[in-house]
Amino acid sequence: MSIFSKLSFKDQAFKLREQAVLDATTKLLASKGFDLMTMDDVAGEAGISKPSLYKHFKSKEELATEVMIRLLDGALAFLEAQDGALSARARLAGLLEWALRVRLEGGLPFLPSSSPQVREMLTKSLRYVSRVYKLHKLLAGIVDAAKQAGELRADLPTDVLLYAYYSRTCDPAVDYMQLYGRYSTEQIVAHMLAMTFDGMAGSGQH
Amino acid sequence: MSIFSKLSFKDQAFKLREQAVLDATTKLLASKGFDLMTMDDVAGEAGISKPSLYKHFKSKEELATEVMIRLLDGALAFLEAQDGALSARARLAGLLEWALRVRLEGGLPFLPSSSPQVREMLTKSLRYVSRVYKLHKLLAGIVDAAKQAGELRADLPTDVLLYAYYSRTCDPAVDYMQLYGRYSTEQIVAHMLAMTFDGMAGSGQH
DNA sequence: AAAAAAAGCTACCAATTAGTAAAAGGTTGT
DNA sequence: ACAACCTTTTACTAATTGGTAGCTTTTTTT
Numbered sequence: 001m002s003i004f005s006k007l008s009f010k011d012q013a014f015k016l017r018e019q020a021v022l023d024a025t026t027k028l029l030a031s032k033g034f035d036l037m038t039m040d041d042v043a044g045e046a047g048i049s050k051p052s053l054y055k056h057f058k059s060k061e062e063l064a065t066e067v068m069i070r071l072l073d074g075a076l077a078f079l080e081a082q083d084g085a086l087s088a089r090a091r092l093a094g095l096l097e098w099a100l101r102v103r104l105e106g107g108l109p110f111l112p113s114s115s116p117q118v119r120e121m122l123t124k125s126l127r128y129v130s131r132v133y134k135l136h137k138l139l140a141g142i143v144d145a146a147k148q149a150g151e152l153r154a155d156l157p158t159d160v161l162l163y164a165y166y167s168r169t170c171d172p173a174v175d176y177m178q179l180y181g182r183y184s185t186e187q188i189v190a191h192m193l194a195m196t197f198d199g200m201a202g203s204g205q206h
Numbered sequence: 207m208s209i210f211s212k213l214s215f216k217d218q219a220f221k222l223r224e225q226a227v228l229d230a231t232t233k234l235l236a237s238k239g240f241d242l243m244t245m246d247d248v249a250g251e252a253g254i255s256k257p258s259l260y261k262h263f264k265s266k267e268e269l270a271t272e273v274m275i276r277l278l279d280g281a282l283a284f285l286e287a288q289d290g291a292l293s294a295r296a297r298l299a300g301l302l303e304w305a306l307r308v309r310l311e312g313g314l315p316f317l318p319s320s321s322p323q324v325r326e327m328l329t330k331s332l333r334y335v336s337r338v339y340k341l342h343k344l345l346a347g348i349v350d351a352a353k354q355a356g357e358l359r360a361d362l363p364t365d366v367l368l369y370a371y372y373s374r375t376c377d378p379a380v381d382y383m384q385l386y387g388r389y390s391t392e393q394i395v396a397h398m399l400a401m402t403f404d405g406m407a408g409s410g411q412h
Numbered sequence: 413a414a415a416a417a418a419a420g421c422t423a424c425c426a427a428t429t430a431g432t433a434a435a436a437g438g439t440t441g442t
Numbered sequence: 443a444c445a446a447c448c449t450t451t452t453a454c455t456a457a458t459t460g461g462t463a464g465c466t467t468t469t470t471t472t
Contacts, residue, residue: 254419254420255419255420255421256421257419257420257421258418258419258420261418261419
């Protein structure tokens with residue numbers, strides 16, 4: 001048991017530090033973006049030294065990719081935990097609301113839309129891509145179901161609807177509302193959902 | 207007249223080179239973003255040397271700011287040239303379509319939404335800020351008119367509608383449609399307008 | 413053709429930053 | 443107490459990049 005507990009103890013400590021690093025990176029990526037975030041920033045924010053940081057992740061790219069993977073896993077977990085009795089549209093609204101709340105707490109870096117270089121870096125990771133693919137297929141199914149049920153417009157292709165949906169999670173309008181409009185989290189979420197589903201012309205009474 | 211023509215001739219050549227630099231910068235900012243664009247890139251793309259580049263703009267920040275100012279002037283000019291008989295909603299749709307087309311041709315960098323640092327840099331320029339303010343006030347007037355006419359929903363604040371409107375010009379959905387969906391410029395513009403005004407739920411018959 | 417102005421180029425500086433080596437200091441288990 | 447291991451610190455390398463100095467070459471003007 002001595003060896004067992006020793007190993008698991010170390011493992012625990014290691015994992016804890018790793019989570020701290022991922023948390024720090026998530027925060028920094030969300031606030032400064034990939035290019036402006038330095039490994040010294042990460043080490044400082046996580047409370048460890050830079051060489052220790054490199055014991056966990058062997059490059060800045062790997063670290064950022066790992067953060068995005070953890071985020072996707074969060075989204076997938078949220079979807080799986082969702083009440084199966086919900087309507088397709090309610091499920092989409094629920095996930096978007098979740099993402100917006102994560103973001104408003106400073107925890108949603110949107111690397112894939114930031115630059116071609118970063119996008120290329122991410123697509124080189126099989127683990128990342130496979131999660132994106134899984135999430136995309138899941139959501140495509142939900143969108144199709146919503147179209148069938150008349151909850152979403154059927155005159156636009158499913159992928160176009162999905163691209164628009166993804167983009168709402170990193171919509172700069174959120175920043176503007178927070179920064180210049182002084183709206184509360186609740187208001188921002190409500191406004192974003194209203195805009196996403198019913199657009200600027202409105203009219204939807206769901 | 208000799209002195210006169212000499213001066214104006216130089217001035218002309220100087221302005222021409224300056225436009226070339228601004229064009230090159232616009233293109234590079236749109237493709238690589240501010241952080242990854244180097245002054246060597248700009249000089250190379252514009253076909254002049256780096257020291258010559260610094261004869262025109264005394265820093266990278268000033269150069270980028272100048273590009274954004276030129277862009278805002280373009281938007282303001284478009285608005286002023288618009289047919290005054292158009293409905294408020296048609297004017298908004300027209301400007302958004304113009305911006306999307308500019309962007310799809312590779313000429314719309316969206317610095318203000320890229321990072322807090324870049325945003326701060328821009329807001330330090332009075333010439334930039336005054337144009338943003340002017341455009342914002344103009345568009346707020348149009349949005350209010352559209353609300354009055356029942357063309358836009360009145361249950362959301364004007365600034366929220368405007369933030370959403372601005373955000374559509376730099377919506378990553380455009381990239382996705384172009385990159386993964388292989389849609390044509392016309393289709394992308396049509397889809398973006400549909401999504402902007404009527405949302406994912408649709409229903410608007412305008 | 414001569415003179416003057418401008419642009420180009422090479423080379424450089426200073427600062428930043430990803431990533432590493434190696435010694436110094438703690439901590440843990442034996 | 444001892445020994446193995448891990449973390450930290452310091453210091454470093456190599457590459458990039460914003461910005462500049464100074465000399466050379468071309469072009470333009472007279």
